[in-house]
Amino acid sequence: MQYTEGMLREGALKGKNYIVTGGGTGLGRSMTKYLLELGAQVVITSRKIDVLQSTAKELEKETGGKVLPVACDVRENEQIEEVIKQAEAEWGQVHGLLNNAAGNFISPTERLSHRAFSAVLDIVLKGTAQFTLAMGKRWIDQKQTGVFLNIVTTYSWTGSGYVVPSACAKAGVLALTRSLAVEWAKYGIRSNAIAPGPFPTEGAWSRLLPGDLAEKFDLAKRVPLKRVGEHQELANLAAYLLSDFSAFVNGEVVTIDGGEWLKGAGEFNMLDMVSPDMWDAVEKMRGK
Numbered sequence: 001m002q003y004t005e006g007m008l009r010e011g012a013l014k015g016k017n018y019i020v021t022g023g024g025t026g027l028g029r030s031m032t033k034y035l036l037e038l039g040a041q042v043v044i045t046s047r048k049i050d051v052l053q054s055t056a057k058e059l060e061k062e063t064g065g066k067v068l069p070v071a072c073d074v075r076e077n078e079q080i081e082e083v084i085k086q087a088e089a090e091w092g093q094v095h096g097l098l099n100n101a102a103g104n105f106i107s108p109t110e111r112l113s114h115r116a117f118s119a120v121l122d123i124v125l126k127g128t129a130q131f132t133l134a135m136g137k138r139w140i141d142q143k144q145t146g147v148f149l150n151i152v153t154t155y156s157w158t159g160s161g162y163v164v165p166s167a168c169a170k171a172g173v174l175a176l177t178r179s180l181a182v183e184w185a186k187y188g189i190r191s192n193a194i195a196p197g198p199f200p201t202e203g204a205w206s207r208l209l210p211g212d213l214a215e216k217f218d219l220a221k222r223v224p225l226k227r228v229g230e231h232q233e234l235a236n237l238a239a240y241l242l243s244d245f246s247a248f249v250n251g252e253v254v255t256i257d258g259g260e261w262l263k264g265a266g267e268f269n270m271l272d273m274v275s276p277d278m279w280d281a282v283e284k285m286r287g288k
């Protein structure tokens with residue numbers, strides 16, 4: 001058994017229908033692929049219909065599952081309503097929404113225009129909130145249960161320089177997750193989040209580590225486990241949290257980062273740079 005393998009049993013999500021925002025690329029694509037492998041049907045949405053269509057074709061071929069690509073800018077409420085309508089028309093009921101779409105870029109905050117700040121907030125916080133609201137209202141009206149899974153980051157609670165709009169927006173998404181976990185539990189609607197550490201994707205890494213920054217700042221080195229994430233291990237966690245196996249998990253944010261954020265937080269964690277010889281010298285100094 002390895003972390004690069006699928007975790008749930010075959011057919012575990014048979015009969016389930018999910019919507020994945022940002023499902024055409026990167027982590028959204030990988031999570032969608034695993035949901036399909038487990039027997040679910042998935043609507044993938046984002047702004048670029050050509051990307052969605054070719055992903056849908058590839059994933060159907062690779063998994064034998066059913067994918068419905070629907071263009072939707074998460075900033076546009078009418079388009080969100082249309083996605084839900086099309087999903088229900090095709091499959092009757094939606095069982096879960098994976099809010100994965102995001103926009104981000106790296107910049108000293110004082111260089112950002114107010115429009116730049118809003119661009120990220122609108123996609124990440126308002127887009128997630130609007131999709132969640134539309135889906136939640138639908139489930140409540142139809143007396144259906146459902147599950148939300150929101151992709152945040154570890155800087156949702158620490159904050160982070162140089163990605164400040166994203167940090168503000170993801171913190172809001174985490175607050176949304178925890179708030180609705182309690183408020184909508186009475187309708188049988190669960191809300192959880194995943195906070196991934198570094199998982200290589202073209203979309204995130206070309207924006208966050210452009211040019212030769214990727215070589216200068218090897219993210220694997222920041223991780224106590226000395227590696228970046230594998231898409232399958234994130235997909236395993238997402239499938240579990242979207243499935244009924246996690247029926248009692250509600251309001252949780254699961255970090256999957258190899259210990260990265262805690263390494264930055266612990267006062268003395270930098271001492272892992274101290275060699276065994278140096279520790280020997282320290283012990284000698286205290287007369288051991």
Ligand code: HXC
Pocket residue numbers: 102103104105106107111112113114115116117119120153166197198199203204207208
């Ligand atoms: C500063 C920038 C900028 C940049 C755009 N802007 N890029 N400012 N640095 N790199 C400014 C523009 O000048 C403009 O302001 C305003 O932002 C809006 O720009 P548009 O291009 O019109 O916006 P839009 O088309 O809505 O594009 C949204 C976007 C774009 C966020 C700017 O990057 C995008 O579509 N990204 C989607 C995919 C993505 O970002 N994926 C990564 C998710 S990764 P002015 O004032 O000039 O009009 C992630 C990982 C986290 O979140 C953790 C990793 C470890």
Ligand code: NAP
Pocket residue numbers: 021022023024025026027028045046047048049051072073074075099100101102103123127151152153154195196197198199200201202203204205
């Ligand atoms: P990605 O491939 O760039 O994914 C972002 C997706 O969001 C794209 O498919 C994009 O598609 C879609 N999107 C952007 N703006 C949108 C809008 N206005 N409406 C609808 N869809 C929109 O990057 P990724 O790395 O896979 O990121 C996926 C998620 O993981 C994000 O929430 C990100 O914050 C999170 N995350 C990633 C990492 C990492 O290391 N990769 C770490 C922590 C968290 P279109 O351009 O077609 O719209």
